[in-house]
Every structure is written in structure tokens, then in C-alpha cells.
Amino acid sequence: MSAAITPSRGANYARILSVAGYRPERVVTNDELCERIDSSDEWIRERSGIIERRYAAPDESVADMAVNAAGQALERAGVDPSRVGLVMLATVTHPFPTPSAAADVAHRIGATTAAAIDLSAACAGFCYGIEFGSSVIRSGGAEYVVLVGVEKLSDWIDPDDRGTAFLFADGAGAVVLGPSDEPAIGPVVWGSDGSQLEAITMTQSLIDYKLVGGEIFPALEMQGQQVFRWAVGEMAKKAAEALDAAAVSADDLDAFIPHQANMRITDAMVRALKLPEHVPVARDIAHTGNTSAASIPLAMQAMLDAGEIPHGGTALVIGFGAGLVYAAQVVTLP
Numbered sequence: 001m002s003a004a005i006t007p008s009r010g011a012n013y014a015r016i017l018s019v020a021g022y023r024p025e026r027v028v029t030n031d032e033l034c035e036r037i038d039s040s041d042e043w044i045r046e047r048s049g050i051i052e053r054r055y056a057a058p059d060e061s062v063a064d065m066a067v068n069a070a071g072q073a074l075e076r077a078g079v080d081p082s083r084v085g086l087v088m089l090a091t092v093t094h095p096f097p098t099p100s101a102a103a104d105v106a107h108r109i110g111a112t113t114a115a116a117i118d119l120s121a122a123c124a125g126f127c128y129g130i131e132f133g134s135s136v137i138r139s140g141g142a143e144y145v146v147l148v149g150v151e152k153l154s155d156w157i158d159p160d161d162r163g164t165a166f167l168f169a170d171g172a173g174a175v176v177l178g179p180s181d182e183p184a185i186g187p188v189v190w191g192s193d194g195s196q197l198e199a200i201t202m203t204q205s206l207i208d209y210k211l212v213g214g215e216i217f218p219a220l221e222m223q224g225q226q227v228f229r230w231a232v233g234e235m236a237k238k239a240a241e242a243l244d245a246a247a248v249s250a251d252d253l254d255a256f257i258p259h260q261a262n263m264r265i266t267d268a269m270v271r272a273l274k275l276p277e278h279v280p281v282a283r284d285i286a287h288t289g290n291t292s293a294a295s296i297p298l299a300m301q302a303m304l305d306a307g308e309i310p311h312g313g314t315a316l317v318i319g320f321g322a323g324l325v326y327a328a329q330v331v332t333l334p
């Protein structure tokens with residue numbers, strides 16, 4: 001007979017305790033990018049809603065940006081780093097397959113005994129992380145979790161590719177997750193569609209680059225229209241499913257914070273969801289660009305800090321991107 005094993009047991013519920021953001025100093029205008037691509041400020045604003053974006057400095061790493069955002073988030077939550085049991089970095093732009101950026105970040109923020117892991121789910125990474133983090137808190141694997149969505153996409157775009165160069169940018173958004181007496185994170189609606197693997201991919205693998213080489217270091221490559229159609233057609237349905245799963249109506253929302261992929265995708269989702277006019281919608285993409293896993297926490301931080309949405313209010317979040325993968329849930333704002 002097998003020995004009796006004590007089951008793991010954690011908090012009844014989990015919640016987001018704080019959010020913080022880090023936006024690199026350098027502002028990159030559309031005009032600057034148009035020195036390399038056949039485009040215009042007008043076209044970029046009209047087709048994506050992007051006015052400007054931020055790029056990290058050459059010597060500023062994914063981990064550096066994450067440390068900044070995570071440190072602020074811990075301070076805002078009033079949580080001592082020694083009580084953090086898990087540090088998760090949602091990122092696809094850390095340039096080392098191993099070791100993880102999360103282990104470095106955990107050490108540098110003082111979470112010296114925390115488990116640490118990088119999570120690769122592209123623009124859905126933050127929402128994937130919310131599900132993993134809250135599950136770990138409820139299972140007893142950690143009392144507090146630091147989750148950072150962080151990207152340095154400027155390292156992985158081809159500045160001469162007019163399909164991607166104007167879209168992607170750099171930044172970090174972090175949350176601290178912790179125990180809660182009441183439900184504050186709704187059921188996740190998530191999934192993947194690997195049949196559309198090629199919709200957002202790399203021009204070649206790092207191994208092919210090593211063996212064969214090429215003029216361009218591996219860069220992001222996107223079938224923009226294909227992703228656009230999928231996002232507009234399918235993602236509003238998933239967002240509506242997340243509302244249903246949490247038994248929250250669109251009318252009850254205090255914020256809609258979708259991944260900042262393209263302003264026109266956000267507009268289309270708002271229409272498809274029949275979102276009431278009183279619900280504030282994240283439009284952080286205008287000055288931040290598409291920062292993949294960082295875009296939702298950055299937008300959340302900006303709206304809260306500007307007083308556009310209430311602390312303790314109810315928000316619908318949805319991330320979607322390369323894979324293709326997606327995740328949506330209703331959360332109580334920190």
C-alpha cells in the first residue's frame with residue numbers, strides 16, 4: 001500500500017494585489033521608423049492607432065525592465081520579497097534559452113527562495129500567468145506570486161519589414177498576486193490553434209541561423225491580415241465566454257483591457273461585445289505600441305494611475321497572439 005501523502009492546501013481564493021509598469025526612456029516616433037520602411041505617420045496612426053512607442057536602451061535587458069516593474073509592484077502591494085514563493089516572467093524576447101530570466105529577476109528583487117520560471121505564450125502570456133499564479137496560490141505552492149509581462153521586441157524585429165517594424169515595442173508590467181477571502185479572479189477561457197503556427201513566427205530558427213546564416217538575424221514575421229481576421233472574428237467570442245464563466249455582465253464592468261494588438265482590433269471587439277459606452281476601454285497602444293505580454297498590465301497600470309478606472313473595480317482582460325494562443329478572464333482590479 002502506498003504511504004498517505006499530505007495534500008497541498010492553499011488560500012481559498014487569489015487576487016491581484018498591485019500592478020506597476022516600466023516604460024523605457026526612449027520614445028520612437030512613426031517618422032523615425034519611416035526612415036527605414038515605405039510607410040507614413042498617417043498610415044500607421046490610421047491602421048494601428050500607434051502614435052509613438054518606447055524602445056529599451058541597447059544595454060537594457062528583459063530582466064532589467066522586469067526587475068524595475070516587479071520592484072515597484074512589490075512596494076505598492078506592501079509585500080516583503082521574502083514571502084514571494086514564485087516569480088513568473090511572461091516573455092518571448094529573453095535572449096537565452098537557459099537560464100531563465102525569472103531566476104535572475106527573483107534574485108535581484110530579493111525573492112531569494114522563490115521558484116522561478118519563464119512562460120512562453122506570446123501576447124497571451126500575462127493572462128496565462130494570471131491563471132497559473134492564482135492556481136499556485138490556491139494549491140499552496142506559494143503565498144505570493146510576482147508575475148511580470150515583459151518584452152524587448154525591438155531586438156527581434158527587422159527594422160526594414162513594414163509588416164511588423166511599426167507595431168512592436170518594449171516595456172514591462174508586473175503584478176503581485178496573493179491570497180483573498182473572496183473570489184477575485186474568474187475562470188479562465190483559454191486555448192490554442194497550432195494550425196495557425198505560421199501566422200506569427202520567426203524568419204528562421206537560431207540553429208538555422210548558426211548553420212546557414214543569412215543577412216537578417218532571426219526576426220518576427222507576421223501574416224498581419226490573417227491574425228487581424230482571427231482576432232476580430234474569434235477573440236470577442238472568447239471574451240464573452242469569460243464574462244459568462246464569471247457570471248458578470250458587460251454592464252457590470254469597470255474596465256475592458258484587451259491585449260494592445262491594434263486599435264482597430266480593440267474597436268472591433270468593443271462592437272462585437274456590445275460593450276456599454278460607460279465601460280472604459282484600454283487604448284494604451286497609442287503611446288506604447290504593441291508590447292506583447294506587457295501590454296495588459298501596462299494598460300491596467302496607466303488607467304488606474306490616471307484615475308480612469310477604480311481600484312477594486314471589475315475588469316475583463318484578454319490576451320491573444322503567436323501560436324496562436326489566447327486567454328481571457330474577469331479580474332478584480334488591485
Ligand code: UT7
Nearest residue numbers: 038039040043047048123162224225227228261262290321
Ligand atoms: O500582438 C500579436 C498579434 N498581432 C496582431 O494582432 C496584429 C494583427 N494585424 C494587424 O494589426 C494589421 O494587419 C497590421 C496593422 C499589421 C496591418 O494593417 P492592415 O490593415 O491589415 O494592412 P494590410 O496588410 O491589409 O495592407 C493594406 C495596404 C496594402 O496595400 P494595397 O495592397 O491595399 O495597395 C499594403 O501593401 O497597406 C499596405 N501596407 C502598408 N502601407 C504603408 C502594409 N503595410 C504598410 C505600412 N505602411 N507599414
